[in-house]
Amino acid sequence: MNIYQKALEERKQQHLQRTLPLPPEGIDFYSNDYLGLAQSQSLSLAIEEECRNAPKLNGATGSRLLSGNSEYAEDVENDIAKFHNAESALIYASGYMANLGLISSLATKETTLICDELIHASLIDGVRLGHAKKVRFKHNDLDDFAEKLKKAEGQVIVLVESVYSMDGDICPIKELIALCNEHEAFLIIDEAHAFGIYGENGEGLVQSLKLEDEVFARIVTYGKASGIHGAAVAGPSWLKEYQVNFSRSMIFSTAPPNHHFSSIAAMYKHLPKCGADRNLLRENIEYFIRKRKASDGSWVDSKTHIQSLIVPGNKEVVELAEKLKEAEINALPIRKPSVAEGKERIRFCLHSYNTKEEIDLLFKTLN
Ligand SMILES: Cc1ncc(COP(=O)(O)O)c(C=O)c1O
Structure with a gap:
């Protein structure tokens, strides 16, 4: 038995084995x-219609930075930015890729990342790939958060989820914003489990509270309530430019194909209904x-x-x-x-x- 097979065997014995169930x-x-x-049949039909009207290209042919960009992709992103009342939006192949690229690119040596202890694995992996100092605070505990924030050095970035994926509870958004403002910290909120559900048109929890101008960046993912696949980062216009320059999961990967952008465009038109x-x-x-x-x-x-x-x-x-x-x-x-x-x-x-x-x-x- 090799070392990898042994690791598998250990997992089985600890009732921890993962499988791919149908x-x-x-x-x-x-x-x-x-x-x-x-x-949803009506979303399915709307996606088909959107695909029919999109420029015909089966694959993107390259990274967005090389041959894979298009006016179509940029139009869809501009519409997403408008929907989320943000200056810019950048689409990723998935929420995992968005968190990996966004967080690791911002996590420079001059940065401190302060993370709720229950953030999702995709955010944790982004933290791990970066070079920033890392601090965890107790889940949704504002006293612990304030203490960690006071001691943090350099540019501080705070990572939380609006609805936590495992506990289903909600982060104290207003209080986090107030503390971040005091310390000029950037607040990033993963809205994976809130997008589609909160807000008049499903914009997410932050926008339902009219707090989007107070939050540095939001990650919306499309594989949950909105029923498709992919993700976007909504934030200031310079953040999009920054990701195009430094976000490796976006730079070094073939862009999503047009049918991916079409399904996102159709989904955004469908959500208000x-x-x-x-x-x-x-x-x-x-x-x-x-x-x-x-x-x-x-x-x-x-x-x-x-x-x-x-x-x-x-x-x-x-x-x-x-x-x-x-x-x-x-x-x-x-x-x-x-x-x-x-x-x-x-x-x-x-x-x-x-x-x-x-x-x-x-x-x-x-x-
Ligand atoms: C909070 C959170 N962020 C990000 C992701 C990753 O999103 P995706 O499934 O689109 O890769 C998930 C997925 O489970 C999640 O729960």
């Missing part, structure tokens, strides 16, 4: 398709929280579409997920090291298309 039958409490847009889906999701969140409060178990205090039941132990959490599966309920067991030891959990993602009966069945099976 979509299961049953009730969806696990996907990020919060508004059902990945399955999804008010009814956003309302259905909100109703399901309220119903779920009422049931959660009346039930046993150690739940994370979340008011969003991400709800987590803490079940300490990798083996225990997998067993509970299997019990749910027997009742045809699909919910993901999140194990160490994705979460801290003792914080293993079943993560329930709520959707506009979940029914009250499905939520009832879930709680009946858990209790």
Whole structure:
């Protein structure tokens, strides 16, 4: 057995083995398709129409910096910037690539990155690739944050998520902005789990609070509530220019093809029409929280579409997920090291298309 096979064997023994499952039958409490847009026939037709009208080119032929740029790509980005009330937007192939490129490029030796301890792996990897000093603060803890901020040197950049992907709770945006302003720190907010859901047209949590002018940059990702794939960084115009010069995940990669830009353009036109889906999701969140409060178990205090039941132990959490599966309920067991030891959990993602009966069945099976 070689060293890599041994590592695999260890994973299996610790109940940590990762696999590539095919979509299961049953009730969806696990996907990020919060508004059902990945399955939406009308979005699908709108994408087809947009593709038909886009310049014909199967592939981009090169990086955006070489042969891969186009007026079409720039028009789509200008529309995204307008939608997000930002000076500029830069599209990436995915949220992972956006975070990797943006954060690592800003993380110079003269920078200190102050990160919430629960930020997503894609932000962490961006931090790791950079050269900045790194400081973590306790999750959503403003006192700890203020203390770290006071001591930070050089240009300070703060990394948080508006809706946290594992706990489903929301960052204290206004307070973070006030503290960042005092110290001239740049606040970057990953809106992966908020884009599509908050705001009149699904703009995200920051814009729903009319705080976009107070935030340095936002990352919006398109693979979750908006049902497609890709991401963009919205921020000041110089930030786009900076990324074009320093963001390696963008510079050294073939640009997305036109059909990728088309699906993004169609999705942005479709999002304002999804008010009814956003309302259905909100109703399901309220119903779920009422049931959660009346039930046993150690739940994370979340008011969003991400709800987590803490079940300490990798083996225990997998067993509970299997019990749910027997009742045809699909919910993901999140194990160490994705979460801290003792914080293993079943993560329930709520959707506009979940029914009250499905939520009832879930709680009946858990209790
Ligand atoms: C908070 C957060 N940021 C970024 C990403 C990465 O986005 P993408 O899936 O588009 O690569 C994810 C994906 O799970 C996420 O949860």
